[in-house]
Amino acid sequence: xxxxxxxxxxxxxxxxxxLLVSVVCTLFWWVFAHLDKGLExxxxxxxxxxxxxxxxxxxxxxxxxLPGSCLVAALLxxxxxxxxxxxxxxxxxxxxxxxxxxxxxxxxIGYFVFFAQDSFRAFLNSMGLGSKLFAGIALLSVFTxxxxxxxxxxxxxxxxxxxxxSARAVGFDRPQILRYVILPQALRRVLPALAxxxxxxxxxxxxxxxxxxxEFTYQSRAYNSATYGGIEAFLMLALGYLLITLPIAxxxxxxxxxxxxxx
Amino acid sequence: MExxxxxxxxxxxxxxxxxxxxxxxxxxxxLALIGPSGGGKSTLLRVIGGLExxxxxxxxxxxxQPGNKSTALAWRRRNGFLFQQFNLFPHLTAHRNVTLxxxxxHGHSPADAVRIADECLDRFGxxxxxxxxxxxxxxxxxxxxxxxxxxxxxPEILILDEPTSALDxxxxxxxxxxxxxxxxxxxxxxxxxxxxxxxxxxxxxxxLIAAGKVTEHGPAAHVLDHPGEELTRxxxxxxxxxxxxxxxxx
Numbered sequence: 001x002x003x004x005x006x007x008x009x010x011x012x013x014x015x016x017x018x019l020l021v022s023v024v025c026t027l028f029w030w031v032f033a034h035l036d037k038g039l040e041x042x043x044x045x046x047x048x049x050x051x052x053x054x055x056x057x058x059x060x061x062x063x064x065x066l067p068g069s070c071l072v073a074a075l076l077x078x079x080x081x082x083x084x085x086x087x088x089x090x091x092x093x094x095x096x097x098x099x100x101x102x103x104x105x106x107x108x109i110g111y112f113v114f115f116a117q118d119s120f121r122a123f124l125n126s127m128g129l130g131s132k133l134f135a136g137i138a139l140l141s142v143f144t145x146x147x148x149x150x151x152x153x154x155x156x157x158x159x160x161x162x163x164x165x166s167a168r169a170v171g172f173d174r175p176q177i178l179r180y181v182i183l184p185q186a187l188r189r190v191l192p193a194l195a196x197x198x199x200x201x202x203x204x205x206x207x208x209x210x211x212x213x214x215e216f217t218y219q220s221r222a223y224n225s226a227t228y229g230g231i232e233a234f235l236m237l238a239l240g241y242l243l244i245t246l247p248i249a250x251x252x253x254x255x256x257x258x259x260x261x262x263x
Numbered sequence: 264m265e266x267x268x269x270x271x272x273x274x275x276x277x278x279x280x281x282x283x284x285x286x287x288x289x290x291x292x293x294l295a296l297i298g299p300s301g302g303g304k305s306t307l308l309r310v311i312g313g314l315e316x317x318x319x320x321x322x323x324x325x326x327x328q329p330g331n332k333s334t335a336l337a338w339r340r341r342n343g344f345l346f347q348q349f350n351l352f353p354h355l356t357a358h359r360n361v362t363l364x365x366x367x368x369h370g371h372s373p374a375d376a377v378r379i380a381d382e383c384l385d386r387f388g389x390x391x392x393x394x395x396x397x398x399x400x401x402x403x404x405x406x407x408x409x410x411x412x413x414x415x416x417x418p419e420i421l422i423l424d425e426p427t428s429a430l431d432x433x434x435x436x437x438x439x440x441x442x443x444x445x446x447x448x449x450x451x452x453x454x455x456x457x458x459x460x461x462x463x464x465x466x467x468x469x470x471l472i473a474a475g476k477v478t479e480h481g482p483a484a485h486v487l488d489h490p491g492e493e494l495t496r497x498x499x500x501x502x503x504x505x506x507x508x509x510x511x512x513x
Contacts, residue, residue, distance in 0.1 A: 166350035168314055170412065171340035171368035180363060184354050261354040261396050 039232045047223050051233075054219025055240045061137055061205045061215055062244060066198060068141030073148035080153060098146030103207050110139040111211045136208040144201045151193045155186035188259045195252030199245045206241075216240050264291055264325050264420060264451045266311075271320035273306050273475075280306035281317065282475030288468055293446045295466035295483065296455040299498060302473040304455035305424050311453060312422045313338040324420065340368055343413030347425040349405040351397040357384065357408045358393040361415050369416045383411035387441055403434030410441060414450070421445065423454035459502055463487050471495045 079091035114120065115135045124130045159182050167181040209218035220233045266288040273281040280303050288294060296304045309315040310322060313329040322328060329338040351360050361380035365371045384393050387407040397405050406426060413421060426442065427435040439461050446452055446465045456462055462469055463483055470480035479492045490496045
């Protein structure tokens with residue numbers, strides 16, 4: 001019996017999948033087999049506490065900066081839609097400066113200039129927020145918020161005027177229009193870009209090691225120093241970040257399908 | 264319903280969509296606005312519906328000034344508005360498009376809203392389509408959902424802006440039929456349309472609007488059959504040029 005076209009496609013698909021996986025595996029095996037220094041996973045086990053602590057701190061920084069960046073982004077959007085043109089220009093300028101500047105310089109300037117001010121520090125201390133960790137989360141939030149606000153602004157602007165008319169015609173007031181009509185559609189449209197930005201946020205948190213926050217990258221470097229350069233730490237590093245970023249991407253894909261409304 | 268507009272003006276940039284428009288209708292049941300595209304019909308309907316505020320002039324519908332900022336929201340809640348391009352909420356099912364305003368605007372309980380929505384959608388022959396998204400419906404079905412949404416809260420006046428202009432002849436007929444039924448059941452309607460046959464059959468009052476002014480208005484039969492103005496005659500002869508006027512209403 002000749003295979004039906006559907007079956008043939010399935011077979012071809014499976015064969016291509018096996019081939020791709022084998023090629024990638026072979027490549028990796030070949031690369032790692034020819035390393036000058038071998039991989040010593042026993043050392044990783046010995047330093048497991050250090051690495052786990054770093055990973056947990058990366059998770060904590062990300063978990064803090066994610067809502068933090070959303071909050072700042074909401075403020076930036078409110079500013080960009082203000083009736084006062086001065087406020088709109090200020091927001092515009094702020095967003096462009098944040099987006100035009102390397103995160104590294106923001107972290108250094110932010111931490112060693114702004115967070116180093118005695119009065120500011122005293123103020124934060126009085127609120128129990130004087131830690132280095134808070135400074136890191138705040139700086140990362142502000143930086144990410146500039147990107148988020150632009151993504152969200154694009155989404156809000158993409159909703160056709162007809163939807164606004166329709167929402168007003170059925171009698172919704174302004175908060176209801178935003179909540180029931182604009183936001184659900186805008187968020188669905190920008191979901192892929194939002195997820196990308198959150199993934200970037202997690203990876204960007206690695207730069208906080210330069211102000212001494214002992215997150216995952218910091219601890220991996222500490223491991224390297226202590227063990228005189230174990231390559232396995234870099235593999236752990238990649239794996240550790242993927243453990244956080246892949247679920248974010250997966251969740252975003254699930255949301256996209258769950259809230260799909262255009263056929 | 265009673266409509267009074269005096270020197271009503273609305274500008275979009277340098278374009279005068281309504282140019283000192285005057286219209287006084289003492290008692291109309293169904294008012295049809297006809298006239299060339301770009302003449303100001305839609306703008307007038309948006310002002311009547313409280314979606315747009317006139318730049319100057321006075322305007323009242325049944326004694327209420329709809330465009331006034333403080334009263335516009337309450338006014339919009341009292342009336343129904345249907346758009347040419349359907350404008351259903353694409354992320355909500357047909358059913359939810361109807362129930363959401365009932366719950367959030369008109370304060371019905373969810374159970375009540377569901378009951379009313381079922382009734383309206385049933386009445387418009389959409390019983391089998393209530394849980395579809397707008398993108399899964401034909402244009403005619405979408406416009407019927409729009410109509411169901413517009414009448415669900417029992418509007419004082421139903422305002423229809425070229426409700427069939429985006430539909431093919433068959434769908435046009437099915438939507439016009441429903442509008443005819445609503446009119447026959449006593450619903451007050453103000454609509455703009457290019458379907459002259461429908462206007463003649465359903466409207467008791469017709470106004471021709473061109474260049475932001477009312478060129479002629481009066482009882483439908485009078486304006487459509489014995490137009491007094493040269494402009495009306497020219498417009499009607501143009502739209503009737505290719506044979507039959509639009510589909511007749513029931």
